[in-house]
Amino acid sequence: MSRPEPDSQDSLGAATRALADATAALTRMLGKQVHDVVPEVGEALAASLREASRGLADASDNVAKRAGSVRADERRRERVDRTRADLLDAAARVIAAKGYEGASVGDIAAEAGYTKGALYAHFPSKSAVMMALARERLGIALEDPALDLPGVTDDGLDVEELTAWLTAAQDDPKLLLSLEFLTYGLRNPDAAGELADLHVRSFEVAAAQVARLRARQRGATGADVVPTQDDRDTALAVVSVLNVATLEGRLTGSPDMSPAAGARIIERLLAG
Amino acid sequence: MSRPEPDSQDSLGAATRALADATAALTRMLGKQVHDVVPEVGEALAASLREASRGLADASDNVAKRAGSVRADERRRERVDRTRADLLDAAARVIAAKGYEGASVGDIAAEAGYTKGALYAHFPSKSAVMMALARERLGIALEDPALDLPGVTDDGLDVEELTAWLTAAQDDPKLLLSLEFLTYGLRNPDAAGELADLHVRSFEVAAAQVARLRARQRGATGADVVPTQDDRDTALAVVSVLNVATLEGRLTGSPDMSPAAGARIIERLLAG
DNA sequence: GTCTATACCGAGATAGAC
DNA sequence: GTCTATCTCGGTATAGAC
Numbered sequence: 001m002s003r004p005e006p007d008s009q010d011s012l013g014a015a016t017r018a019l020a021d022a023t024a025a026l027t028r029m030l031g032k033q034v035h036d037v038v039p040e041v042g043e044a045l046a047a048s049l050r051e052a053s054r055g056l057a058d059a060s061d062n063v064a065k066r067a068g069s070v071r072a073d074e075r076r077r078e079r080v081d082r083t084r085a086d087l088l089d090a091a092a093r094v095i096a097a098k099g100y101e102g103a104s105v106g107d108i109a110a111e112a113g114y115t116k117g118a119l120y121a122h123f124p125s126k127s128a129v130m131m132a133l134a135r136e137r138l139g140i141a142l143e144d145p146a147l148d149l150p151g152v153t154d155d156g157l158d159v160e161e162l163t164a165w166l167t168a169a170q171d172d173p174k175l176l177l178s179l180e181f182l183t184y185g186l187r188n189p190d191a192a193g194e195l196a197d198l199h200v201r202s203f204e205v206a207a208a209q210v211a212r213l214r215a216r217q218r219g220a221t222g223a224d225v226v227p228t229q230d231d232r233d234t235a236l237a238v239v240s241v242l243n244v245a246t247l248e249g250r251l252t253g254s255p256d257m258s259p260a261a262g263a264r265i266i267e268r269l270l271a272g
Numbered sequence: 273m274s275r276p277e278p279d280s281q282d283s284l285g286a287a288t289r290a291l292a293d294a295t296a297a298l299t300r301m302l303g304k305q306v307h308d309v310v311p312e313v314g315e316a317l318a319a320s321l322r323e324a325s326r327g328l329a330d331a332s333d334n335v336a337k338r339a340g341s342v343r344a345d346e347r348r349r350e351r352v353d354r355t356r357a358d359l360l361d362a363a364a365r366v367i368a369a370k371g372y373e374g375a376s377v378g379d380i381a382a383e384a385g386y387t388k389g390a391l392y393a394h395f396p397s398k399s400a401v402m403m404a405l406a407r408e409r410l411g412i413a414l415e416d417p418a419l420d421l422p423g424v425t426d427d428g429l430d431v432e433e434l435t436a437w438l439t440a441a442q443d444d445p446k447l448l449l450s451l452e453f454l455t456y457g458l459r460n461p462d463a464a465g466e467l468a469d470l471h472v473r474s475f476e477v478a479a480a481q482v483a484r485l486r487a488r489q490r491g492a493t494g495a496d497v498v499p500t501q502d503d504r505d506t507a508l509a510v511v512s513v514l515n516v517a518t519l520e521g522r523l524t525g526s527p528d529m530s531p532a533a534g535a536r537i538i539e540r541l542l543a544g
Numbered sequence: 545g546t547c548t549a550t551a552c553c554g555a556g557a558t559a560g561a562c
Numbered sequence: 563g564t565c566t567a568t569c570t571c572g573g574t575a576t577a578g579a580c
Contacts, residue, residue, distance in 0.1 A: 240516035257472075257475060
């Protein structure tokens with residue numbers, strides 16, 4: 001289980017997202033009700049909205065990168081990958097909200113502002129979307145240890161930051177994604193191996209961080225320590241609490257299972 | 273999150289279960305293939321198998337309870353409730369294996385050796401099955417603290433028993449049920465309140481047990497202690513590890529996230 | 545690459561015979 | 563209470579126009 005990070009978007013990106021959302025909402029509505037009454041009007045509107053959304057997205061891209069530093073073909077390549085990225089981002093939201101089985105490919109495509117046909121041009125099946133999403137989400141955690149064990153810095157454990165991270169994670173719509181990856185791996189033998197590998201590597205990052213932190217607390221330099229069994233056990237408890245405190249906190253709202261409670265016990269675990 | 277208990281069945285009960293399984297498998301097969309070829313033969317066979325299964329179940333009941341100690345009407349009442357209980361037990365297995373959305377009411381009914389029609393005579397909807405199941409499974413944990421915090425006895429923490437419990441839980445087909453209750457509550461506002469309540473009460477049982485254990489370790493009598501915040505934090509960590517160690521252990525097979533590792537860190541948590 | 549249209553199937557739920 | 567048959571809907575995936 002890894003944990004999601006809060007989104008960070010510039011204003012243009014946010015506008016693009018908002019327009020895409022509106023487009024998606026309209027697409028969904030049209031598919032269900034308006035279509036039978038005045039099809040041509042609704043479809044023309046949806047098409048123009050989609051076009052506007054694409055244009056905004058391109059503009060966002062162009063602003064984001066310093067002009068001239070990328071060649072034309074690369075930019076075209078990125079334009080192509082953008083759809084894929086948008087679809088995966090939409091998949092993250094929809095699957096987190098409804099679960100893998102509960103989410104339909106139509107839902108995902110519409111959330112991204114596309115149709116099913118477009119999605120199937122990028123992914124061969126629904127399960128392929130799921131695996132691509134898992135590789136992306138669990139993969140970034142491997143590259144950025146701060147996402148794996150929040151609040152653990154070179155100066156020790158930052159309890160404030162840990163609490164803030166837990167609180168944000170509790171409200172994050174994508175919270176349930178990590179759970180979905182876990183259950184998907186448990187229920188689909190084909191995916192189990194790869195997901196297990198991602199989980200193990202993610203855990204090793206966390207264990208290494210715990211080991212460094214504890215070594216430093218004992219006065220050692222903290223560089224290049226190999227985690228002891230006790231470090232690993234501690235890491236297991238920390239990531240367990242990280243996940244359970246946020247999930248149960250959201251469900252129950254109880255102070256006993258809350259970000260604050262989670263931060264307290266994690267602090268104790270890492271101090272002991 | 274609560275944890276499932278290993279099944280315990282006498283041999284007659286096991287035979288009943290096996291027959292029901294065979295019946296269910298046949299029912300499924302018939303529905304898909306044989307039905308079109310020789311319908312009357314297959315259906316007659318399925319019907320007789322079902323009847324045999326019911327007979328065996330009744331016999332099992334009669335043997336299980338000392339004869340004469342229950343009145344006739346009570347026994348009839350139990351016969352009626354038996355179907356409901358069988359359906360719920362089948363629902364537990366199927367939903368654990370495929371998830372709530374992935375499990376169909378046909379799957380559940382067939383697993384119990386019945387058809388959809390029978391299920392709908394006992395439950396008004398699929399979601400009602402889910403909630404009845406949650407009440408049953410999370411409810412028994414409230415009445416039997418040993419299921420809530422395994423290995424915690426009056427004499428302290430029994431690490432052997434804890435490890436054994438975790439190992440059994442890791443292999444338990446019903447392991448994923450508690451996760452399913454959690455995500456169902458998170459995704460269905462109508463169910464959130466009741467499930468949250470069950471989770472909170474379950475947690476309070478665990479916290480009380482932690483408090484008693486730690487009080488006794490300090491030399492106090494251990495009777496009627498009210499859990500401190502530190503006790504509650506400890507309980508949060510313990511139940512977190514209990515769940516995560518089994519789930520991740522099953523997925524990864526890693527010794528770092530295993531029943532043994534979970535037992536070690538829980539022991540440390542309860543000693544500190 | 546994206547859309548529309550559709551094939552095909554299985555889902556949840558209901559009706560009515562027994 | 564249980565079964566069979568059926569209704570209606572929505573699912574994944576594909577075909578073919580543009």
